[in-house]
Amino acid sequence: MTAYDPARVKAAASALRAVMARHAGADAQARALSEALAPFLAQAISGTAGPIEWSAIPGATLFSEGGLGRYPDLEAAYASFRIEVSGGSSPVLERLRKKRGGHD
Template sequence: MDQQQLRASALELGQLLARHAATDTEAAGLRSALGPLLAQAMAGALTAPLAWGEIPGARLVTEGGLRRSPELEQAYARFRIEATGGESPALRKLRGDMESS
């Protein structure tokens, strides 16, 4: 796990959730659910990758009203990738293939 990337993604997601939580109850709920995990990530206390399903909020971001915010959706995805161990070789290849198209 790249602690620096994990901290940066947690900080970005936390800031976006704080901004959206003021006007969106789903964002407030996700902020509450993710709060302890984001705090651990920012403190460097997450030292082993989490399982994909251990990170709350996927449904809110992909199927709920939060999908209306691309920046929030992308920040959540970046955090989830970092918290589960970072980009896999397959994801890096896919991104490279997409960028070269």
């Protein structure tokens, strides 16, 4: 497992914030995600976040049960942030990435 890296967390948080901003104006669920994640993103960008338990990061149900799955850019940015803020990639995830030939 890669270690928690504040620079990677900050980059993922900034990217997620930018993608959410593009969708939040036209989508109530994207706005809800943005509001739910605001404190997490603020901490990540300021460098005051530590690893956060995977299950404590809000928003997953908006993709699995809501309509946000129709935005692949938002889903990818959310997944990247969630991975980084929860401690980075696991060996299993790294093998999957190599197998499919890409990164997040």
